[in-house]
Amino acid sequence: MVPRPGDFERWLTRLAGFEEARVVSITPVEGGASNVTCRVELLSGGARAVCLRLQRERGIFEPYDVIREGRVIAALAGTDVPVPRLIGMEPSSDALGAPFIVLEWVEAPHMGQAPDADFEAFTRMVARIHAVDWEAAGLGFLGVPERVEAALGAELDAVERRMEGFGCAGEPLLRDALACLRGTVPRSGRLALCQGDVNVFNYLFRDGKVVAVVDWEQARISDPRMDVGQLLALSLLKGAPFGPAEGMPFARRYAAAAGGDPGDLRWFRAVWLWQLAVIHFGWRRYGNGSEPWYSLELAGELLAMALAELD
Numbered sequence: 001m002v003p004r005p006g007d008f009e010r011w012l013t014r015l016a017g018f019e020e021a022r023v024v025s026i027t028p029v030e031g032g033a034s035n036v037t038c039r040v041e042l043l044s045g046g047a048r049a050v051c052l053r054l055q056r057e058r059g060i061f062e063p064y065d066v067i068r069e070g071r072v073i074a075a076l077a078g079t080d081v082p083v084p085r086l087i088g089m090e091p092s093s094d095a096l097g098a099p100f101i102v103l104e105w106v107e108a109p110h111m112g113q114a115p116d117a118d119f120e121a122f123t124r125m126v127a128r129i130h131a132v133d134w135e136a137a138g139l140g141f142l143g144v145p146e147r148v149e150a151a152l153g154a155e156l157d158a159v160e161r162r163m164e165g166f167g168c169a170g171e172p173l174l175r176d177a178l179a180c181l182r183g184t185v186p187r188s189g190r191l192a193l194c195q196g197d198v199n200v201f202n203y204l205f206r207d208g209k210v211v212a213v214v215d216w217e218q219a220r221i222s223d224p225r226m227d228v229g230q231l232l233a234l235s236l237l238k239g240a241p242f243g244p245a246e247g248m249p250f251a252r253r254y255a256a257a258a259g260g261d262p263g264d265l266r267w268f269r270a271v272w273l274w275q276l277a278v279i280h281f282g283w284r285r286y287g288n289g290s291e292p293w294y295s296l297e298l299a300g301e302l303l304a305m306a307l308a309e310l311d
Contacts, residue, residue: 001036001054002026003096008040008052011095012102015048015088025131026052029142033253034059034197035217039105050087055098060282061197061218062162068142070101072216075137081129082212098256106204106212120253122203125210126195126231127257130224134193140220142224148189151222152271156181159275166281171298175275177307184310186267189223194218198227199234228254233276236269236302237294240242245269277303 005023012018024041036054055066070089077083084103090097111117134140145151160178163169196218197201204212231250238243245251245265255261277299283292 001056001098002028002038003052003054003208007096011090012050012088015102018042018087020044021046034061034215035064035069038242038295040102047104048280049083051105052100053103054096054100057098058165058286060162060279060286062165062282062286063216066099066101066217069217069219071141072102072219073101075139076132076216079132079137081125081132082210083216084212084214104212108204108206108211111200111203113204114207117200117205118208120219120257121205121208121210121255122200123250124257125203125213126198126227127254127259129195129198129213130192130227130258132193132264134221137193139193139219139221142219144221145191148223149185149187151191151220152185152189152226153182155222155226155271156185159278162282163278166278168278168281168287171281173303174274174277177270177277177303180307180310181267181271181274184267186223186264189225189263190223192224194220194222194224194227196227198230223268224258225262225265225268226271228262228265229270232265232269233272233302236273237276237298242302242305266306266309270303273299273303 003026008026009023012197013020022043024043026038026040029037029039035056038052040050040052042048042050053066055064067089070086073083074086084106087104089100089101093099111122132305156178163174168174197215198285199282202213202215203210204214228251231247232248235248235250240248251265277296280296280299
């Protein structure tokens with residue numbers, strides 16, 4: 001799905017400041033299974049390189065809407081959450097075969113590669129995202145649930161719809177897990193801006209600081225514990241021992257960064273273990289030939305343990 005340089009150049013040169021730009025190359029960024037991200041090398045333009053994000057048709061977080069992501073990034077530019085500058089958006093598929101956005105290219109490695117990455121700085125940034133005044137930032141277009149219970153129900157609905165497309169709707173463990181999660185949805189909490197994918201690869205570091213947060217395709221207004229639960233689930237899949245959710249390192253650090261106890265995290269850890277088990281099927285089907293880095297067997301074992309806490 002990598003576009004031809006000439007096709008993108010014809011579109012880019014219509015933008016102010018890029019009239020003289022010449023596209024040298026377009027190179028896909030390795031890793032991930034979300035919207036297609038490319039580095040575009042330029043000559044005689046307003047920048048040496050830009051980031052091109054093309055909307056994927058199928059993938060682990062479908063359905064995709066890259067224009068929605070661009071609107072989120074534009075809105076966040078007026079907050080203290082660092083994001084790449086939005087250069088342009090194209091909702092039509094005519095130019096490159098799919099909708100796309102163009103962002104500034106941030107010369108900084110992600111947390112998984114940065115030699116000076118700081119986990120405390122990462123945690124503080126997650127808490128900062130959750131503290132954004134999303135109404136003042138104009139992020140109401142994401143959809144505002146009437147209450148937390150409705151927001152969490154919508155999270156379950158979205159993953160359930162993916163199960164059919166991933167070919168795993170009939171899996172007993174996943175089906176039973178969904179029933180358990182629906183029956184135990186938390187009724188209390190708070191609504192905040194959630195990034196929706198707070199893995200460390202979406203946080204770019206320079207000099208020990210987060211200089212940009214990328215990949216906002218799953219941003220939504222929901223309970224911030226959804227973001228926390230993802231990190232807890234990922235930690236377990238990477239070998240952390242299973243124990244009380246509130247005692248896990250990221251949970252403790254997040255509570256300190258956010259300035260208070262976020263509340264019961266068990267349901268949120270369980271829902272992400274369920275979602276990651278579903279993602280395993282989607283990744284194998286739509287991950288461009290790559291295999292998930294975690295096993296379905298381990299995800300299933302951890303999910304069963306997490307669900308047992310909810311009974």
